[in-house]
Amino acid sequence: MLVHESKFGKSRNVVLHSSTAKQLRKYLSTRSKALGNRQAEAFLANRRGKYLGYHSQRMMFLRLLNRASIRVQVHPVNVPGAQGLNVEIGFDLHEIPMEEKNRRWTGALDAVLIVLDGRDQILKGTQYTMQLSFPPARYQDHLKEGVVYKDEIPLLATATQLRVVLRDASNSNIGSVSIPLAKYIRRANSAN
Numbered sequence: 001m002l003v004h005e006s007k008f009g010k011s012r013n014v015v016l017h018s019s020t021a022k023q024l025r026k027y028l029s030t031r032s033k034a035l036g037n038r039q040a041e042a043f044l045a046n047r048r049g050k051y052l053g054y055h056s057q058r059m060m061f062l063r064l065l066n067r068a069s070i071r072v073q074v075h076p077v078n079v080p081g082a083q084g085l086n087v088e089i090g091f092d093l094h095e096i097p098m099e100e101k102n103r104r105w106t107g108a109l110d111a112v113l114i115v116l117d118g119r120d121q122i123l124k125g126t127q128y129t130m131q132l133s134f135p136p137a138r139y140q141d142h143l144k145e146g147v148v149y150k151d152e153i154p155l156l157a158t159a160t161q162l163r164v165v166l167r168d169a170s171n172s173n174i175g176s177v178s179i180p181l182a183k184y185i186r187r188a189n190s191a192n
Contacts, residue, residue: 070175
């Protein structure tokens, strides 16, 4: 994509992933219809075809980001004598596209759990795919109560935080949360 006269009046080429280019073409088609095929002054244009102001762009971005996010909840559970910290990772099934196949509701989420030190350096990382598959009754329960997956992370002496990221590969929606670990590491050290 060629960006004409952007910051400081310069033009530049921007490399885009094919999925991004597809969405931008879709936006252009929608914008063209909304403007009645009138020319727009800018790529991101308001309903009159004029430039979107900074505030309008920011508010739209925040609304879209909120729609495309997965709310993630993480509850650390410190078990006395355990070598690691047990975590319960919860999410709302309404935010995950599920498909009914062979009398089961199925979907998948990629999960990444990262233990970081005080300089945001990765000490330990784990990644896996949560394969979701529920019979209809259990699916209805999960819609009401949410879904909880359990995992264990190592309690490393220099760890300061746990970051959990969930990503839906079908639509690239993402959610993340960071948990400070200091109090759990103190408890583990005092138990030893």
